[in-house]
Amino acid sequence: MVIDGNGGIASDGRTVYAALTEGKIAAVDISINETIWIAELGGSAASSPVVADGVILIAMSVEPSPRLFALSSNTGLPVWSEALPAASRYFLYQTAIGGLVISDRGDVLFFNTSDGKIIRRSSLGGVLQFEPAVSPHGLMASIVSGPVIAFSVTGETLFRKQSNSPLAAGLLLGRMRAVYSDSTGRIHALNAPGGKSLWRFKTGGRVTQLLAVHSRILAGSADNFLYLLDSDNGSVRWKTRLPGRIEKLAVIDNETIAATVVGERQVFVIEAENGRLVDGITVPGDGSPINIAPVFAAGRLVI
Numbered sequence: 001m002v003i004d005g006n007g008g009i010a011s012d013g014r015t016v017y018a019a020l021t022e023g024k025i026a027a028v029d030i031s032i033n034e035t036i037w038i039a040e041l042g043g044s045a046a047s048s049p050v051v052a053d054g055v056i057l058i059a060m061s062v063e064p065s066p067r068l069f070a071l072s073s074n075t076g077l078p079v080w081s082e083a084l085p086a087a088s089r090y091f092l093y094q095t096a097i098g099g100l101v102i103s104d105r106g107d108v109l110f111f112n113t114s115d116g117k118i119i120r121r122s123s124l125g126g127v128l129q130f131e132p133a134v135s136p137h138g139l140m141a142s143i144v145s146g147p148v149i150a151f152s153v154t155g156e157t158l159f160r161k162q163s164n165s166p167l168a169a170g171l172l173l174g175r176m177r178a179v180y181s182d183s184t185g186r187i188h189a190l191n192a193p194g195g196k197s198l199w200r201f202k203t204g205g206r207v208t209q210l211l212a213v214h215s216r217i218l219a220g221s222a223d224n225f226l227y228l229l230d231s232d233n234g235s236v237r238w239k240t241r242l243p244g245r246i247e248k249l250a251v252i253d254n255e256t257i258a259a260t261v262v263g264e265r266q267v268f269v270i271e272a273e274n275g276r277l278v279d280g281i282t283v284p285g286d287g288s289p290i291n292i293a294p295v296f297a298a299g300r301l302v303i
Contacts, residue, residue: 003292006089007045009302010056011295012073016302017056019045025058027076030297037076041069047090048292052099053113055079059090059101066090068101070116082116084109093134095153102132106143110153120155133170133180133210138192140178142167150178150192159195163188171210171217173231179217181207187219189234199234203227209249213272218257220246226259228275238275242268248293258294258301265290267303 003009007019015036016028023042028035043062050057055070066084071077084090087103094100099113106124111117126143133140138158140150148167150158158178165182172178178192185203187210190196205222212218216237217229222245228237244261251257256278257270267290269279283290283303294303 004045005291006047007058008048008292009295010049010051011297011302012051014297015073016295016297017049017051017073019047019049019058023060023062025049025056025071025076027056027073030300030302039071039076039078041078046088047092047101050092050094050099052094055113057092057099057113059084059092061088068092068111068116070113080116082111082118091132091134093132093139094136095134095139096136097153100134100139100153102128102134102139102141104128106141108139122155124149129167130169130180133172133178135172135174137175138172140170140172140180142170142180148178148180148195150195158192159190161190161195168206168208169210171212173212173215173217177231179210179231181210181219185221185223187217187229187234189217189231198232201227201229201234201236205245209246211249211251213251213257214254218249218251218272220249220259222246224261226257226270226275228272240270240275240277242277247289247291250293250295252296252301258296258303260290260294260303263289267294267301269301 002021004019009018025039046061047059069081070079085107087105089104091102099111109121110119129142142148147160147162168181170180178190187201189198203221209220219227227239247260259268265283267281
């Protein structure tokens, strides 16, 4: 199986769902290493797959216009599909009120995962600077040359904050805390209602990923370091150096971190509690670097 470069993989804990080349989506039961089904949708993947309410959601670039598909997780058969606004890339999420799709052109659509019916649509007004940060209760995003904007899922504006530098990544922690990074390597933490600044932390390079670990903040930086920061004050719990710029991160059961670096076919395994580097796993293949985030399924790390 060849993963589509614009797609990725997702897991429900046992089965891995992968966006493949030639417009195919595959479901693999990792516990028995068996392909359950392959759906042929045509076109090419325009998002990573997402598991939501018994269906697999994925955006596809198909003719005559992009579409959002919901596939049965058991059979791979389409449950419904809906046309999407034109864009190159889409980001899909599950929220407290249903599904959410955000395009790289700033279109925002909330929808019912059961039938695809649109609940609410809006626009951020421009091209995204970074992948939106979404929690069950809100979202944070920024467009090029625009402010950082955070909304609740009901549409209430939580804050707007202008940045002096282009932005790189974002993270929402529950209902109260928002975190984003800029191109200078600074990480900013704010109160979600109101946008009051709480603290800042400076790394040695552009921070491209922010993830939550036990309500702390995991940051992957172009200075080759992983940082775990306290969400209350930004203090460093630990930092670990890897042999390259951080490419992708995944958190497994809040206990283990999997990381890849730019240009390499290795997955590095790190203990979340203390930052200890446990293993470096070389992934067999054609030599092309790993550019998708690993997932965890049936007790195994899948890449």
